[in-house]
Amino acid sequence: DTAVSQTPKYLVTQMGNDKSIKCEQNLGHDTMYWYKQDSKKFLKIMFSYNNKELIINETVPNRFSPKSPDKAHLNLHINSLELGDSAVYFCASSQVPQGRETQYFGPGTRLLVL
């Protein structure tokens, strides 16, 4: 009964490949997020969707494209992977985007680009 789940947990791939990471939440939340944690453990938001509508789109290369087929899912597709994309990617969700709502995080996807 995991609240926020991500697949795969680990992803090792070659430069130039295209890969996708999937996220699902069973909390009934309206809002989902993607965060990137770099090698120094610094966390930064990438995207956010509220009711399948994109509401946050930080300065992220166009190679990254989120897709939300429904409120419970937010997938991240990455084209033409580069070495610098190696990081841990976390999905999160919250009831609504505003104010006091707590964001709940998934276990992370560890991406290594060789």
Place this chain on the structure above:
Amino acid sequence: AQSVAQPEDQVNVAEGNPLTVKCTYSVSGNPYLFWYVQYPNRGLQFLLKYITGDNLVKGSYGFEAEFNKSQTSFHLKKPSALVSDSALYFCAVRDKSSSNTGKLIFGQGTTLQVKP
């Protein structure tokens, strides 16, 4: 611009002793502040948050945090540390400059090491 600072990269404490992990913030208006913990190779777990009201907020696993508006701080505390508390701790503030987006701005993280 909204920001959060965790001035210590690492905090070392002996088991049974009190612990403090520091966090200071810079926001316009009233802040919404959060603490998360990340165990090795795991996701972030929510510990506690300050929205309004009592300055002392109690959270999971015996942790608490004190909101101090004059010092713009939100330090995480626990009266008696456990070895199992060893982890990476993140302070975060809700970004109010982007209305209704829920964007969280994280501090750089503090590694807590509790030794037996």
